[in-house]
Amino acid sequence: MWRAYLGLIRKEFIQVFRDRNMLRMIFAMPVVQLILFGYVVNIDVKNIAVDVYNYDRGQYSREFIDAFKAGGYFVLRDAVTDRMDNPLWTLDDRFKKRESEMALIIPEDFSDRLTQYERVTVGLIADGTDANSARIGSGYAFQIVQKFSQKKTGFTLPVQVRSKILYNPEAQSVYYMIPGIVATILTMLTVMLTSMAIVREREKGTLEQLLVTPMNSITLILGKISTFAILGIIEMIFTLVLGVLWFGIPFAGSPLLLFALSFLYLLTTLGMGMFFSNISSTQQQAMFFAWFFFVFAMLTSGFFTPISNMPVWMQYVTLINPMRYFMDIVRGIMMKGSGFTDLLDNIYALVIFGLTIFSFSFLRFKKRIV
Amino acid sequence: MSFLTATGIDKSYVQIKALQAFNLEVNEGEIFALVGPDGAGKTTLLRILCRLIRADRGKAYIAGLDIDRDFESIKSLLGYMPQLFSLYPDLSVEENLKFYAGIYGLTGAAFEKKRDYLYTFSNLGPFADRRAQALSGGMKQKLALSCALMHDPRLLVLDEPTTGVDPLSRHQFWEILKQLKDEGVTILVSTPYMDEVARADHAAFVLNGRKLSEGTPKELAAGFKGQIYFLDCKPSRSLVENLNKFEGLTAQRFGAGLHLYLNENDNLDDYTAYLSQLGINVDTLKPTAPGLEDRFIQLTEYGL
Numbered sequence: 001m002w003r004a005y006l007g008l009i010r011k012e013f014i015q016v017f018r019d020r021n022m023l024r025m026i027f028a029m030p031v032v033q034l035i036l037f038g039y040v041v042n043i044d045v046k047n048i049a050v051d052v053y054n055y056d057r058g059q060y061s062r063e064f065i066d067a068f069k070a071g072g073y074f075v076l077r078d079a080v081t082d083r084m085d086n087p088l089w090t091l092d093d094r095f096k097k098r099e100s101e102m103a104l105i106i107p108e109d110f111s112d113r114l115t116q117y118e119r120v121t122v123g124l125i126a127d128g129t130d131a132n133s134a135r136i137g138s139g140y141a142f143q144i145v146q147k148f149s150q151k152k153t154g155f156t157l158p159v160q161v162r163s164k165i166l167y168n169p170e171a172q173s174v175y176y177m178i179p180g181i182v183a184t185i186l187t188m189l190t191v192m193l194t195s196m197a198i199v200r201e202r203e204k205g206t207l208e209q210l211l212v213t214p215m216n217s218i219t220l221i222l223g224k225i226s227t228f229a230i231l232g233i234i235e236m237i238f239t240l241v242l243g244v245l246w247f248g249i250p251f252a253g254s255p256l257l258l259f260a261l262s263f264l265y266l267l268t269t270l271g272m273g274m275f276f277s278n279i280s281s282t283q284q285q286a287m288f289f290a291w292f293f294f295v296f297a298m299l300t301s302g303f304f305t306p307i308s309n310m311p312v313w314m315q316y317v318t319l320i321n322p323m324r325y326f327m328d329i330v331r332g333i334m335m336k337g338s339g340f341t342d343l344l345d346n347i348y349a350l351v352i353f354g355l356t357i358f359s360f361s362f363l364r365f366k367k368r369i370v
Numbered sequence: 371m372s373f374l375t376a377t378g379i380d381k382s383y384v385q386i387k388a389l390q391a392f393n394l395e396v397n398e399g400e401i402f403a404l405v406g407p408d409g410a411g412k413t414t415l416l417r418i419l420c421r422l423i424r425a426d427r428g429k430a431y432i433a434g435l436d437i438d439r440d441f442e443s444i445k446s447l448l449g450y451m452p453q454l455f456s457l458y459p460d461l462s463v464e465e466n467l468k469f470y471a472g473i474y475g476l477t478g479a480a481f482e483k484k485r486d487y488l489y490t491f492s493n494l495g496p497f498a499d500r501r502a503q504a505l506s507g508g509m510k511q512k513l514a515l516s517c518a519l520m521h522d523p524r525l526l527v528l529d530e531p532t533t534g535v536d537p538l539s540r541h542q543f544w545e546i547l548k549q550l551k552d553e554g555v556t557i558l559v560s561t562p563y564m565d566e567v568a569r570a571d572h573a574a575f576v577l578n579g580r581k582l583s584e585g586t587p588k589e590l591a592a593g594f595k596g597q598i599y600f601l602d603c604k605p606s607r608s609l610v611e612n613l614n615k616f617e618g619l620t621a622q623r624f625g626a627g628l629h630l631y632l633n634e635n636d637n638l639d640d641y642t643a644y645l646s647q648l649g650i651n652v653d654t655l656k657p658t659a660p661g662l663e664d665r666f667i668q669l670t671e672y673g674l
Contacts, residue, residue: 007472011461018460209456209517212420214445215473 004215008223009230016231026231030185030239037177038247048137050074051103053088053123058111060152064122067148068104073140076104095127102126102137114152175250178243179334180303183327185239186262187269188294190232194273195286197224198365203283217366225270229263236262252337261329261347267354268322274361297323322353373398373525373556374419379428381414381579388414389579392428396525396558396572401551403567404560405666406576412560413453414579416529419558420450432525449523451514453530459503463494463513466502470517488516491546508539515546526550528559532566544569564663575666582669587662594660594668599630599638601655609648616644622667629664630655 016022050068054061068074077100094100105123113120124141126134198221201207210220236259243249272293280286299305300314301323307315318324325346332338332346340347374396381389389411396402404412418425419432421441430437432444457466467488471481489495492512497505502513511531518526528547532540544566547557551571559570567573567587574584583593603609605621605628613621613630619641620631632638642652 003475003477004473007469010472011458011465011469014465015458015460204459205452205454205456206458207456208422208452208454209450209514210473211422212445212448212450213470213473214442 001216001219005219005223005226008215008219009227012224012227016227026189026235027238029189030181030235030242033181033185034178034239034242034247037181046073048074048140049099049101050076051091051094051100052076053103053105055108056106056110058115060111060114061106063152064106064110064148065104067144068141071140071144073137074102091125100127102134102141104141114149175335176331178239178247178249179330180301180327182236182239182243182334183301183323183330184294184298184303186232186236186265187297187323187326189235190228190266190269191273191276191294192287192290193228193231194225194270195276195280195290196283197228197273198277199280199283199286202281221274221362221365225274228273229266229270232266232269233259233262249334251334253333253339254337257340258330258333261326261333261343261350264347264350264354265322265326265329267358268350271354271357271359271361274365275357278361278365297321300324301327303327322350322357325349325353371398372396374430374432374558376415376419376430377428379415379418379430380426381411381418381423382426387579389418389425392579392581394574394581396556398556399551399554400571401547401557401559401569403570403573404558404576405562405564405567405573405662406560407562407670410576411579412576413529415576416450416527416558416560420448420527446521447524448527449518449521449525450527451511451518451529451531453533455502455510455514457502457510457514457517460501462499462501463505464498466513466517467520470520474521476520484520488519491549492516506539507535508543511535511539511543512546515543519550524554524556526555526557526559528557530560530562532561532563540566564661564666567662573662575669577670583665591660591662591665594665596634596668597632597636597638598658598660598664599632599655600624600627600658601630601650602627603650612648616641619644620672622664624663629658631664631668 016026052065052068054065065076069076088103088105091100091103103123103125105125107120107122110120110122122145124138126138198207201210240251240255244251273290276286276289276293280289300307300310300318300321302318307318307324310318328346329338329343329350332343336342372395374394376392376394379389379392379394380387392411392415394402394415404415406412414423417423419430419437421437433447435444437444458469461469464485467485468481471477471484476484486495489498492515494509494512494516497509502510505513515526515528515531518528526547532543535543540563547559548569551557559566561567567590570587572585573587573590575582575590583590585593605623610621610623610628613619613628618633618636622629622631632641638652638655645652
């Protein structure tokens, strides 16, 4: 039985490495995703177009504006000082035409009040269409305002809003996205390959002669999923190495813990894959199920949108998504250096999901093959 | 002594009855051929015997073992080759063999010995590194047979192994079967080709899930009722139709001519007039001994 098992894994590997398209998928996928998410989907906010409505003629307002110019976050369209030529009400129009994303309004008495160490309020209006830019842009603006008042008056009083981004002070999205890619790739690869595994043999008729041999269904399933587990981990290492070497992302925690927990997570993905293989009669159907699951899992995992930004009812929906917990684990270990005890809640969830899904699918699968 | 026995096998699909009260007995060390058109139920029967599907009713025993209870033990005695090529097209000849060898626990020297033995009669040795998908139809079937022989089975179940294979390869394939039979392997094979049936020890005609007739090829052919005349002519469709119109006459295309069937007690002279009307000179008709095909046509088309 052991020989049959090893023989099966050997066979699966030969087949994978002989299938050009499969190889392309396995090795091009992480590269393409890393490039897309690392460069194209850049959720860092830079070069925000800001209209400056400066009604103050004093020295301080000019220095204030200069403070905004530094840093490259904002592109200022300043010197809009003539009330009649550029009334504030044109702003709405400018936002709609995407000519401007944010407006900074400096009141007439800005310099006077600051000279007298009095409180002054500046206006900041952001275009909320792009919620991400608006939020992050405002954050930058608050920091600049704070620093400016500190420098000029010695107090942070004039502006009372505090904004701070933890763990990722520069809001570098790559640091945040790559752990997410690691989680999504591992999920996608193992769920898809497993879902098509047995269906493929059945569809191609290769199961027919195999079923009359002493190779039993347990060996058959275990041999297949072991192959995909190994491939998944190879893929994960490949993605991590690319991420660290190419994008220079930090890896704060223990790689060993990450791999151990990845194996735990594989129980869930392999189980889902077996389930889809079980309820499908063609590879196409299996692919469809796997894809549907993957899209749901990815969108509700917090990969793009933080779960806390979702409506409350949706936050409850995310609880049934196993990938959500793994996403937390990967990000936790890589970005914050979380240890085993920090991640206990997620680990419990994965143990429950893994054991339930895997054993359910495994038993159903066994029945169906025989 | 019978090696395989099946009694009262029933199998129905939603619309059709694939097998009805089918009985089968195959003796140890013989080649038994199941012959019949597509959809006759041959594949269903073979798949039931290999436990790929379950019969609705009926029992089957292989080497005295009940297939419903002891199939795990039967597996080591049984080699099966499905109708459709069932090996991995992206693996080479040798890799396919190696994979099957692994299932039966053959590795290292034991595998190499077995492989070389299988190469001697399949002649696949020179193609060891060729992918299975690049093999010809005949070679594919020999490879599938080799895989099915990996564990020295005592019973080989072959489902239309020569369908779609060129005549020379078909001949070679049957030579291999003959050789295996001489080594003591029992073979149950289905085929649509009558010339192959003649090479079997026993055969059964199968139609619509029933066994119409059974026996040695000679017995089967001898079951023909009536007389046969061979007419050497170009058998046009209209000629066959006209012949069949006449009461008491039936005609069937046969190779380069046609076979004219008459009832047992009829006299050819009674038909002279009609035949000459169709431009046939009675003197050119040659009485012929019935073949398997004649008997099969008689059974399937006229139900005699």
